[in-house]
Amino acid sequence: MATATAAENNTFRNEVIAQTPTGHRMLHCLQCGTCGGSCPSGADMELTPRALIALINAGQRDRVLSANTMWACVSCYYCTVRCPQEIPVTDIIYTLKRLSIAERRYKDTDAPALAKTFTDYVDKYGRSFEFGLATGYHLLSRPLSALKMGPMGFSMFTRGRMSLLPTKIRNIDQLQAIIQKAREIGARR
Numbered sequence: 001m002a003t004a005t006a007a008e009n010n011t012f013r014n015e016v017i018a019q020t021p022t023g024h025r026m027l028h029c030l031q032c033g034t035c036g037g038s039c040p041s042g043a044d045m046e047l048t049p050r051a052l053i054a055l056i057n058a059g060q061r062d063r064v065l066s067a068n069t070m071w072a073c074v075s076c077y078y079c080t081v082r083c084p085q086e087i088p089v090t091d092i093i094y095t096l097k098r099l100s101i102a103e104r105r106y107k108d109t110d111a112p113a114l115a116k117t118f119t120d121y122v123d124k125y126g127r128s129f130e131f132g133l134a135t136g137y138h139l140l141s142r143p144l145s146a147l148k149m150g151p152m153g154f155s156m157f158t159r160g161r162m163s164l165l166p167t168k169i170r171n172i173d174q175l176q177a178i179i180q181k182a183r184e185i186g187a188r189r
Helices: 011-018 023-028 034-038 049-057 061-065 078-082 089-102 111-125 130-141 143-158 172-188
Strands: none
Touching (some): 023 049, 034 049, 049 061, 061 089, 111 172
């Protein structure tokens, strides 16, 4: 009777692969460091994308899901574009972000709250609403940082770059139908 190898028993890696489009490409990581070297936020990350992949392969679920890496990622896809193995690094980071939120593993960040506020506005209006984002998130979650942002907000308002009232995109019902369909598909998975 053959025993399962450690690689076959790595349920965390298998879960990440299953939840990431073309996630199986992660198995081809050479650990070359191109992803981390390309990242504009790399200096702010506890773990580089290369280190994330190595830890996923090692089954280090807690270490990976509690890292700040997913929250420092700016989703520029530069790591993915430059990867010689065509690994969907940014998509893997999104998978890890979803798992971190679902398991409440994130720490020292309020990025999930900011992301929820932002997506609520996009769901309702089809676009971000900066003034609402600032008041709905910063004033309630970080009032002192909101005060620091006052001069920038005033400058944006006087230059016509920030509205005091939200506006909807045309055909918002079409976007909302797409979002609803995506949620239904996500719920089935």
